[in-house]
Amino acid sequence: SGRSAERAIAAAEAHGAHNYHPLPVVVASAEGAWMTDVEGRRYLDLLAGYSALNFGHRNRRLIEAAKAQLDRVTLTSRAFHHDRFGAFCAELAELCGMEMVLPMNTGAEAVETAVKTARKWGYRSKGVPDGRARIIAAENNFHGRTTTLISLSTDPEARAHHGPFTPGFPIVPYGDLAAMEAALDAAPEETVAVLLEPIQGEAGVVVPPPGYLAGVRELTRERNVLFIADEVQSGLGRTGTTFACEHEGVVPDVYVLGKALGGGVMPVSAVVSSREVLGVQRPGEHGSTFGGNPLACAVALEVVAMVRTGEFQRRSATLGELLHRELGPLIGNGVRQVRGRGLWAGVDIEPSHGTGRQISERLMDRGVLVKDTHDATIRIAPPLVIGEEDLMWALDQLRAVLAE
Ligand code: PMP
Numbered sequence: 001s002g003r004s005a006e007r008a009i010a011a012a013e014a015h016g017a018h019n020y021h022p023l024p025v026v027v028a029s030a031e032g033a034w035m036t037d038v039e040g041r042r043y044l045d046l047l048a049g050y051s052a053l054n055f056g057h058r059n060r061r062l063i064e065a066a067k068a069q070l071d072r073v074t075l076t077s078r079a080f081h082h083d084r085f086g087a088f089c090a091e092l093a094e095l096c097g098m099e100m101v102l103p104m105n106t107g108a109e110a111v112e113t114a115v116k117t118a119r120k121w122g123y124r125s126k127g128v129p130d131g132r133a134r135i136i137a138a139e140n141n142f143h144g145r146t147t148t149l150i151s152l153s154t155d156p157e158a159r160a161h162h163g164p165f166t167p168g169f170p171i172v173p174y175g176d177l178a179a180m181e182a183a184l185d186a187a188p189e190e191t192v193a194v195l196l197e198p199i200q201g202e203a204g205v206v207v208p209p210p211g212y213l214a215g216v217r218e219l220t221r222e223r224n225v226l227f228i229a230d231e232v233q234s235g236l237g238r239t240g241t242t243f244a245c246e247h248e249g250v251v252p253d254v255y256v257l258g259k260a261l262g263g264g265v266m267p268v269s270a271v272v273s274s275r276e277v278l279g280v281q282r283p284g285e286h287g288s289t290f291g292g293n294p295l296a297c298a299v300a301l302e303v304v305a306m307v308r309t310g311e312f313q314r315r316s317a318t319l320g321e322l323l324h325r326e327l328g329p330l331i332g333n334g335v336r337q338v339r340g341r342g343l344w345a346g347v348d349i350e351p352s353h354g355t356g357r358q359i360s361e362r363l364m365d366r367g368v369l370v371k372d373t374h375d376a377t378i379r380i381a382p383p384l385v386i387g388e389e390d391l392m393w394a395l396d397q398l399r400a401v402l403a404e
Contacts, residue, residue, distance in 0.1 A: 001159045003226055004026075005039060012217050025037050025369065030045070031056075032056045032381045034057070038212065042367060044369065044386075045383060046380050047381060048264075048382055050233060050381070052258075052260055053260075054237050054263075054384045056304070056383040056384075057383065059264075061305075062302050066265050066266070068296055069295050069298035074295045076293070076294060078287060078291070078295070084297035085294075088103070088291075088300055089103070091304045092300065095242070095307060096257075098255065098274060099273070099274050100272070100277075101277065102272075102276035103296070103297070104271070104284075107258030107259060107269050108145055108270060109288065110145025110256045110270060111144050112144070112149065113271045114254055114271045115148065117273075117278060119275075120275075122192030122193075125276070126174035128192055132168075134170055134190050135191075135194070136169070136170050136191060137195045138174035138175075139169065139171055139172070140197055140200055140206070141153065141203070141230075142196060142197070143195065143197075143230055147165070148165075148166040170183050170220060171186045174196075174203075177212055177216070177219075178215055180215070184220070188223050191223070191225050193220075193225060193254075194225060194226070194228065195228045196229060197218065197229075197230045198231065198234055199244045202233075205314035205346030205381075207339055211248070212248075213245060217248075226254055226280065227252040228252060228254040230252065235255065235260065238384070239320075239339060240316040240317030240320050240342030242307060244341070255273070256272075257269060257270050260303065261303055262300060268296040270300075272346065279370065314341075319343050319388060323380065324345065330399070330402065331384050334349065334350050334402030334403070335347055335349060335402070336349065343384055343386070344381050345380040345381075346377055348376055349376050349377065355372070355401055356377050356378045357372045357375075357376055359401055359402075360372045360378060363398065368398070380394075
């Protein structure tokens with residue numbers, strides 16, 4: 001009833017820390033691209049858990065794999081081997097065209113792991129003394145919320161009163177190759193890595209100019225600097241290819257994966273790289289109680305198998321073309337700009353038509369759930385299993401809201 005929704009929201013407000021500002025919908029169940037609230041109202045999910053739900057809510061294969069594993073063993077810790085771990089690492093490494101995998105749980109943990117690994121690799125392979133390593137990152141990045149990762153954030157809200165920060169992260173404008181070259185050449189001996197999202201998700205689905213990623217790849221290779229691609233949000237089918245780096249034919253030195261790797265069932269993340277890079281991690285130097293646990297590995301193994309079919313990438317590419325074709329004519333009609341690739345779009349709303357939050361609330365009233373980003377942007381990133389008619393219906397709702 002309406003009262004149970006109110007009660008749930010009141011309890012969340014009273015006892016949950018206010019570190020999010022959720023839309024006033026209380027989800028009780030979900031299937032595919034649809035969620036149902038406690039009152040039985042249905043909503044089309046155009047956020048997909050920030051791309052954790054690429055394969056849809058309660059994807060059958062993932063639920064079956066999880067249930068089967070629940071009946072065997074869920075957690076061993078890495079103190080012992082378990083029978084899913086090696087297979088998971090081997091399959092994921094192969095999907096990435098890499099050699100080794102270091103599993104963690106969340107995206108932030110995996111980026112932290114990549115940062116620590118790159119610094120140690122710099123010491124081993126380039127002789128960068130402790131305390132001197134530089135990792136170049138981009139303006140408006142989002143890599144996670146730990147103290148070190150907000151140290152390289154340029155979002156004042158994320159940083160405010162959370163310092164002191166971790167040093168060693170020069171920042172360059174995203175998409176500016178000359179600035180990247182200058183930052184690399186400011187201290188090439190001490191620069192161990194460039195850390196980039198191949199498409200910036202939280203910034204509002206910002207696609208870099210053509211040639212940028214390929215240029216960064218060339219600059220880093222020439223200078224023996226690692227290219228770390230944070231594909232936590234862009235990877236595993238979201239952009240119409242397995243990895244967003246593929247759009248420029250780029251193979252980074254390190255992939256950071258998360259979100260969709262656990263299919264929205266388990267938190268699963270990973271750093272995937274060469275033996276030379278991940279081989280610098282020795283026993284006892286880094287780890288996680290839950291990283292690489294049997295339940296996570298069982299689910300992620302199924303995710304890798306599904307990604308390997310190519311089916312989700314194809315859906316994202318085909319439906320994404322449709323999405324962007326439909327969004328294009330809205331420019332000048334309530335929309336200022338549209339960016340993105342595949343089933344992933346950042347839509348800047350004309351201020352005269354309301355804030356991103358207001359548009360999100362009005363879409364919610366019409367049964368469509370999106371996420372506002374900053375003041376003026378909404379993000380569209382449905383599960384890749386969304387039906388074509390459902391997607392078209394959601395766009396009808398957006399057009400209606402903009403016309404109101
Ligand atoms: N990297 C990127 C590119 C992300 O989009 C996110 C989450 N939005 C993260 C890292 C952090 O992931 P998590 O929330 O699982 O820590």
